[in-house]
Amino acid sequence: MSIVTVVGNPRAGSRTHGAAVAATDAIAARLGHEGERDVVDLSALATHLLDPGAHAGLEVALDLVRGASVIVVASPTYKATYTGLLKAFLDRLPPRGLAGRTALPVLVMGDPRHALAVEAHFRPLLVELGAVVPTPGLALLESDLPGDEVLAAWADLVAPQIRLKESALS
Amino acid sequence: MSIVTVVGNPRAGSRTHGAAVAATDAIAARLGHEGERDVVDLSALATHLLDPGAHAGLEVALDLVRGASVIVVASPTYKATYTGLLKAFLDRLPPRGLAGRTALPVLVMGDPRHALAVEAHFRPLLVELGAVVPTPGLALLESDLPGDEVLAAWADLVAPQIRLKESALS
Amino acid sequence: MSIVTVVGNPRAGSRTHGAAVAATDAIAARLGHEGERDVVDLSALATHLLDPGAHAGLEVALDLVRGASVIVVASPTYKATYTGLLKAFLDRLPPRGLAGRTALPVLVMGDPRHALAVEAHFRPLLVELGAVVPTPGLALLESDLPGDEVLAAWADLVAPQIRLKESALS
Amino acid sequence: MSIVTVVGNPRAGSRTHGAAVAATDAIAARLGHEGERDVVDLSALATHLLDPGAHAGLEVALDLVRGASVIVVASPTYKATYTGLLKAFLDRLPPRGLAGRTALPVLVMGDPRHALAVEAHFRPLLVELGAVVPTPGLALLESDLPGDEVLAAWADLVAPQIRLKESALS
Numbered sequence: 001m002s003i004v005t006v007v008g009n010p011r012a013g014s015r016t017h018g019a020a021v022a023a024t025d026a027i028a029a030r031l032g033h034e035g036e037r038d039v040v041d042l043s044a045l046a047t048h049l050l051d052p053g054a055h056a057g058l059e060v061a062l063d064l065v066r067g068a069s070v071i072v073v074a075s076p077t078y079k080a081t082y083t084g085l086l087k088a089f090l091d092r093l094p095p096r097g098l099a100g101r102t103a104l105p106v107l108v109m110g111d112p113r114h115a116l117a118v119e120a121h122f123r124p125l126l127v128e129l130g131a132v133v134p135t136p137g138l139a140l141l142e143s144d145l146p147g148d149e150v151l152a153a154w155a156d157l158v159a160p161q162i163r164l165k166e167s168a169l170s
Numbered sequence: 171m172s173i174v175t176v177v178g179n180p181r182a183g184s185r186t187h188g189a190a191v192a193a194t195d196a197i198a199a200r201l202g203h204e205g206e207r208d209v210v211d212l213s214a215l216a217t218h219l220l221d222p223g224a225h226a227g228l229e230v231a232l233d234l235v236r237g238a239s240v241i242v243v244a245s246p247t248y249k250a251t252y253t254g255l256l257k258a259f260l261d262r263l264p265p266r267g268l269a270g271r272t273a274l275p276v277l278v279m280g281d282p283r284h285a286l287a288v289e290a291h292f293r294p295l296l297v298e299l300g301a302v303v304p305t306p307g308l309a310l311l312e313s314d315l316p317g318d319e320v321l322a323a324w325a326d327l328v329a330p331q332i333r334l335k336e337s338a339l340s
Numbered sequence: 341m342s343i344v345t346v347v348g349n350p351r352a353g354s355r356t357h358g359a360a361v362a363a364t365d366a367i368a369a370r371l372g373h374e375g376e377r378d379v380v381d382l383s384a385l386a387t388h389l390l391d392p393g394a395h396a397g398l399e400v401a402l403d404l405v406r407g408a409s410v411i412v413v414a415s416p417t418y419k420a421t422y423t424g425l426l427k428a429f430l431d432r433l434p435p436r437g438l439a440g441r442t443a444l445p446v447l448v449m450g451d452p453r454h455a456l457a458v459e460a461h462f463r464p465l466l467v468e469l470g471a472v473v474p475t476p477g478l479a480l481l482e483s484d485l486p487g488d489e490v491l492a493a494w495a496d497l498v499a500p501q502i503r504l505k506e507s508a509l510s
Numbered sequence: 511m512s513i514v515t516v517v518g519n520p521r522a523g524s525r526t527h528g529a530a531v532a533a534t535d536a537i538a539a540r541l542g543h544e545g546e547r548d549v550v551d552l553s554a555l556a557t558h559l560l561d562p563g564a565h566a567g568l569e570v571a572l573d574l575v576r577g578a579s580v581i582v583v584a585s586p587t588y589k590a591t592y593t594g595l596l597k598a599f600l601d602r603l604p605p606r607g608l609a610g611r612t613a614l615p616v617l618v619m620g621d622p623r624h625a626l627a628v629e630a631h632f633r634p635l636l637v638e639l640g641a642v643v644p645t646p647g648l649a650l651l652e653s654d655l656p657g658d659e660v661l662a663a664w665a666d667l668v669a670p671q672i673r674l675k676e677s678a679l680s
Contacts, residue, residue, distance in 0.1 A: 010222065046220035050255055052180065080298040080456065081291075084261045085220055088254030113455035113479070116420065119637050120460040121251075121291055123645075124629035128250040132671055133645045135637045139453070160673060161642055250626065283625035283649070286590065289467050290630040294459035302501055303475045305467045309623070330503060331472055350562065386560035390595055392520065420638040421631075424598030425560055431594045461591075461631055468590040 002036035003028055004068035008075035008086025012043045016108045019140050019147070020074030023106050026151050027072065030159035038064050042085050049088040062092055069164055071098070073126065074106040077114045081121045082107065090129065099130030102162050105137040108145075115139040134161035172206040173198055174238035178245035178256025182213045186278045189310050189317070190244030193276050196321050197242065200329035208234050212255050219258040232262055239334055241268070243296065244276040247284045251291045252277065260299065269300030272332050275307040278315075285309040304331035342376035343368055344408035348415035348426025349448075352383045356448045359480050359487070360414030363446050366491045367412065370499035378404050382425050389428040402432055409504055411438070413466065414446040417454045421461045422447065430469065439470030442502050445477040448485075455479040474501035512546040513538055514578035518585035518596025519618075522553045526618045529650050529657070530584030533616050536661050537582065540669035548574050552595050559598040572602055579674055581608070583636065584616040587624045591631045592617065600639065609640030612672050615647040618655075625649040644671035 005024045009016035021039065028037065040061045048055040065071055075082040105122040109115065118137035126133045138154045140147050175194045179186035191209065198207065210231045218225040235241055245252040275292040279285065288307035296303045308324045310317050345364045349356035361379065368377065380401045388395040405411055415422040445462040449455065458477035466473045478494045480487050515534045519526035531549065538547065550571045558565040575581055585592040615632040619625065628647035636643045648664045650657050 010220065046222075047217065050180065050216035050219055050258065052216075078261045079257075079263075079295055081257075081295060084254050084256070084258030086254070087249075087257050088220065091248045091254045093249075112452045115453035116456035116460060116634065119634040120456060120630060121294075123633070124291075124626065125249055125251060127629050127645045127647075131645070135641070135643045137637075161671070163670060163673065282622045285623035286464065286626035286630060289464040290460060290626060293463070294456065297459050297475045301475070305471070305473045307467075331501065333500060333503065350560065386562075387557065390520065390556035390559055390598065392556075418601045419597075419603075419635055421597075421635060424594050424596070424601045426594070427589075427591075427597050428560065428594030431588045433589075461634075464631075465589055465591060 002038055002068050003033060003070045003072070004064050005039045005072045006065060006074065006086070006089070007039065007041045007043070008073070008083045008089065010043055010046060010083065010085050012041065014076070015142060015145055016074050016076045017041060019108050019145060020072055020106055022146060022151055023074065023104070023138060023155070024072045026155035027070065027104065027159055030155055031162060031164070040064055042089050045089070046085060049085065049092070058092070066093070066097060068101060070162060071101055071103045072106060073103055074108065075122070077107055077109040077117060080114045081117045082125070090125065093129060096130035098126065101131050103131035103133050104158060105133065107137065107139045108142060109139060110142050112141055134158045172208055172238055173203060173240045173242070174234050175207070175209045175242045176235060176244065176256070176259070177209065177211045177213070178243070178253045178259065180213055180216060180253065180255050182211065184246065185312060185315055186244050186246045187211060189278050189315060190242055190276055192316060192321055193244065193274070193308060193325070194242045196325035197240065197274065197329055200325055201332060201334070210234055212259050215259070216255060219255065219262070228262070236263070236267060238271060240332060241271055241273045242276060243273055244278065245292070247277055247279040247287060250284045251287045252295070260295065263299060266300035268296065271301050273301035273303050274328060275303065277307065277309045278312060279309060280312050282311055304328045342378055342408055343373060343410045343412070344404050345379045345412045346405060346414065346426070346429070347379065347381045347383070348413070348423045348429065350383055350386055350423065350425050352381065354416065355482060355485055356414050356416045357381060359448050359485060360412055360446055362486060362491055363414065363444070363478060363495070364412045366495035367410065367444065367499055370495055371502060371504070380404055382429050385429070386425060389425065389432070398432070406433070406437060408441060410502060411441055411443045412446060413443055414448065415462070417447055417449040417451070417457060420454045421457045422465070430465065433469060436470030438466065441471050443471035443473050444498060445473065447477065447479045448482060449479060450482050452481055474498045512548055512578050513543060513580045513582070514574050515547070515549045515582045516575060516584065516596070516599070517549065517551045517553070518583070518593045518599065520553055520556055520593065520595050522551065524586065525652060525655055526584050526586045527551060529618050529655060530582055530616055532656060532661055533584065533614070533648060533665070534582045536665035537580065537614065537669055540665055541672060541674070550574055552599050555599070556595060559595065559602070568602070576603070576607060578611060580672060581611055581613045582616060583613055584618065585632070587617055587619040587627060590624045591627045592635070600635065603639060606640035608636065611641050613641035613643050614668060615643065617647065617649045618652060619649060620652050622651055644668045
């Protein structure tokens with residue numbers, strides 16, 4: 001099993017990508033996880049997400065997410081909430097498609113006025129998918145990046161809420 | 171100028187499409203609008219929405235929406251909120267890209283437990299885009315469709331809140 | 341008829357009170373309203389709001405609100421949303437107790453990270469009560485007070501959405 | 511330490527009270543907790559909650575909540591969200607006053623259309639207070655009460671997320 005990072009920014013190499021990986025690092029370190037770490041960068045899948053046809057890369061990405069114990073789900077704020085890119089990907093999951101998984105919402109925002117989007121919009125989406133979603137979510141201000149202290153404080157709160165079956169991260 | 175209907179269902183000919191057109195009819199009748207009526211069915215644009223390149227049909231759709239006085243924006247509930255398809259389309263608009271327009275959210279839901287998504291998630295998205303968004307939004311239960319009475323009651327509440335410049339709907 | 345200002349701050353003479361009156365002034369000026377202007381400061385009614393018994397002052401306040409054409413409803417952010425004081429007052433209204441009235445949410449916040457509470461939490465409450473709620477709501481940062489420019493920009497957007505029957509504000 | 515149940519219904523002996531105790535029973539059973547179980551019924555404290563003066567019973571209630579490991583927080587839906595009574599009580603807590611505690615939101619609703627209020631409004635309030643809030647929250651339909659099956663399914667999901675220090679429930 002593995003920890004998977006999902007990056008919902010339409011641009012490759014985005015700050016969201018960097019922040020998402022750093023958030024995943026902070027969680028993995030606290031869980032003592034040294035195993036596999038996959039990153040699903042949705043910018044590479046964008047043109048296939050809304051195409052009803054099958055696409056091998058997209059199927060792999062969905063399988064990775066569904067097979068993970070812990071999923072760090074990151075998005076920049078577009079229109080004061082998560083991106084359509086991310087939502088289009090999560091819409092491909094079946095009902096309660098994240099049941100039994102732990103999902104951690106991470107929002108990278110340009111404007112602090114969008115901070116509550118994590119709790120008001122983003123978390124309810126992951127809860128609807130059946131995921132266990134530790135509290136609080138992470139709202140990172142772009143101008144605070146890399147934001148090591150904010151990340152560390154968040155990971156200290158969240159990691160102890162992640163309950164893994166004994167061999168889950170072996 | 172015109173009233174435009176946006177349909178955020180990935181399937182063509184969806185019940186969302188039918189409900190959206192019926193909602194638009196109900197509004198247009200109360201406004202005495204007999205002019206042009208465009209429908210932007212996003213199912214036809216899906217593969218282009220998340221493609222960063224230019225696409226003529228998508229540009230036409232964005233121009234239609236931005237040029238309209240009144241926009242009926244409809245979505246089915248996916249994961250207890252609007253679809254990624256719809257969000258991906260709205261993400262293509264610039265900041266405050268609906269300023270000066272009136273936008274009416276319409277959600278077609280399979281489960282009545284998702285009704286509050288209209289006010290908690292969907293309306294804030296349209297407000298962030300700068301639109302005037304009359305109250306309340308419309309949450310239609312699939313099993314109630316065509317829902318003529320619900321539609322009429324909603325249109326009676328909402329239409330008087332739409333303030334058009336004199337020649338806006340000529 | 342009249343414009344009524346409701347102040348949901350437990351402390352008398354609060355900054356919320358000042359901001360609420362200034363917001364009301366800005367709206368009244370744009371409506372050309374020179375008539376009666378009542379203020380319901382809930383700090384004076386606090387001990388009666390959760391008392392199931394009747395209380396003359398509270399009944400007067402509820403009647404003022406229900407008889408008004410336009411209600412400016414103001415609260416500071418407590419726990420990242422409107423106060424329990426304000427909610428306890430609004431809970432005394434019957435179902436759809438603000439139908440036919442226009443209500444304008446005003447939130448005075450210490451932290452910009454609470455801004456979305458206006459659209460995600462406060463507006464849905466007023467919509468549930470049946471009010472017409474023009475967009476956007478007003479989220480004022482304490483450190484920006486008196487915030488004349490923010491108030492003026494908001495009132496310019498909101499006032500044209502208020503539709504009064506001919507003699508409503510006479 | 512103890513598990514505490516908070517009941518935010520203005521009427522004594524409410525269905526909310528019954529549902530809250532049943533939810534607490536279901537959680538306690540799964541945690542193997544046989545110790546102290548306090549219930550804070552806010553209907554008994556209502557007239558003091560918005561009184562700025564000190565009140566012995568209220569202080570005891572606040573201490574119980576802050577000293578608990580697990581808090582089941584229950585409310586009926588008033589105006590499509592939690593009651594002003596409950597919010598007034600939680601407003602008495604200091605910032606992050608539930609840090610280190612686990613809080614479980616329980617909403618008893620008359621109308622299924624209010625179900626999302628648990629995730630969109632109620633959970634964000636408890637998260638703002640610093641609580642660990644396992645997912646999902648519980649939205650119980652009045653007409654389904656006592657709702658033993660719904661309660662059991664919910665408790666099966668939520669109880670494993672509650673992480674107690676070794677002696678926490680002794």
